[in-house]
Amino acid sequence: MIDFAAAHKIGAKTVRSIQKEAKMLGYDRIVPVSNFEYIVESDVELDDSVVVEPDNDPPLEIENPSVDVTAAKKEAAEMLKSRAMDAVLKGKLDIAINHLTEAIASNPKSAILYASRASLFVKLKKPNAAIRDADAALKINVDLVNGYKARGLARAMLGLWEDAYRDLDLVSKFDFDEETSVMLKKVKPNAIKIQLHRDKYNIKRLELELEKIELEKFASMLSDGEVINIKSADEMASKLMAASKTSRLVVIYFTAPWCGACRKVGQLYTRMAKENQKVVFLKVDIEEAMQVGLEWNVSCLPSFYLWKDGETVDKVVDIDLVSLEKKIAELLASVSTGNA
Numbered sequence: 001m002i003d004f005a006a007a008h009k010i011g012a013k014t015v016r017s018i019q020k021e022a023k024m025l026g027y028d029r030i031v032p033v034s035n036f037e038y039i040v041e042s043d044v045e046l047d048d049s050v051v052v053e054p055d056n057d058p059p060l061e062i063e064n065p066s067v068d069v070t071a072a073k074k075e076a077a078e079m080l081k082s083r084a085m086d087a088v089l090k091g092k093l094d095i096a097i098n099h100l101t102e103a104i105a106s107n108p109k110s111a112i113l114y115a116s117r118a119s120l121f122v123k124l125k126k127p128n129a130a131i132r133d134a135d136a137a138l139k140i141n142v143d144l145v146n147g148y149k150a151r152g153l154a155r156a157m158l159g160l161w162e163d164a165y166r167d168l169d170l171v172s173k174f175d176f177d178e179e180t181s182v183m184l185k186k187v188k189p190n191a192i193k194i195q196l197h198r199d200k201y202n203i204k205r206l207e208l209e210l211e212k213i214e215l216e217k218f219a220s221m222l223s224d225g226e227v228i229n230i231k232s233a234d235e236m237a238s239k240l241m242a243a244s245k246t247s248r249l250v251v252i253y254f255t256a257p258w259c260g261a262c263r264k265v266g267q268l269y270t271r272m273a274k275e276n277q278k279v280v281f282l283k284v285d286i287e288e289a290m291q292v293g294l295e296w297n298v299s300c301l302p303s304f305y306l307w308k309d310g311e312t313v314d315k316v317v318d319i320d321l322v323s324l325e326k327k328i329a330e331l332l333a334s335v336s337t338g339n340a
Helices: 004-024 071-089 093-106 111-123 127-140 145-157 161-172 178-220 233-245 266-275 290-295 321-339
Strands: 227-230 250-255 280-285 303-308 311-317
Touching: 071 093, 071 111, 093 111, 111 127, 111 145, 127 145, 145 161, 145 178, 161 178, 178 233, 227 233, 227 266, 233 250, 233 280, 233 290, 266 280, 266 321, 303 321, 311 321
Parallel strands: 227 280, 250 280
Antiparallel strands: 250 303, 303 311
């Protein structure tokens, strides 16, 4: 038999592991699971054989339990309760409810009277009325088991499976009767399915939120419209990873202080960066970042490498910026066509 609490812990543990991973990566905007209130129950196959049409009768007045109740009124209420029980034995539930309503008017401090009327509304398949009375009973006496039982049965009739399970599971720990047992067998599997379904959606939403935040973080590492000066191999690797994660085209310009031809490139390269804001423009001084030049096997300057999704897709040598701009435009166009 599946344990409801254990089933929930499986999903909750997975959710917590995602949240922990997010915090380790420096993300602190993950929405807690308790905020995930959406769940499409129509996606889950449930046993709704006990569900009834909700009752829409005008609610009976809930009396003020703080009023003073005399001994005479308490006695009158007990007499009316006795008449109600006699009517129940004769199958006259409507008459029994009328007697209990009068009894409540005499003694509104009695949680048992409200719970008794709630149980009759359950028998009449009027779950909304039963829940109102059960709530009133539990407001007076939070420990009244019959109040939880009536409310649990009524909630099951409305398809409120998780709420019904909580009430009936509590009842089963103190006063386990056949009626509660039968309904629990209907309610518990539905409650478990819904909880597991919710956990699945919670995990998916956390994953999407984490992915979104991760993309935002990587995007923040790339200065749109600006040339990024690379100082080390580690910095180069981090920028390329950020570009890959955000599906950006990268242009890498290799230069050096002694490169005379490179002096003509600087301002033009800066202009290209401003005109192509979604392209990442990197600049590598091979004397300052010698390891990068060696890793990329740079043999002449200036050199321009076009990089996308983990690999070099093209290369332009010398100061032919017209060809470079053309290649950038072609690559961007191919990306747009591929996404269309």
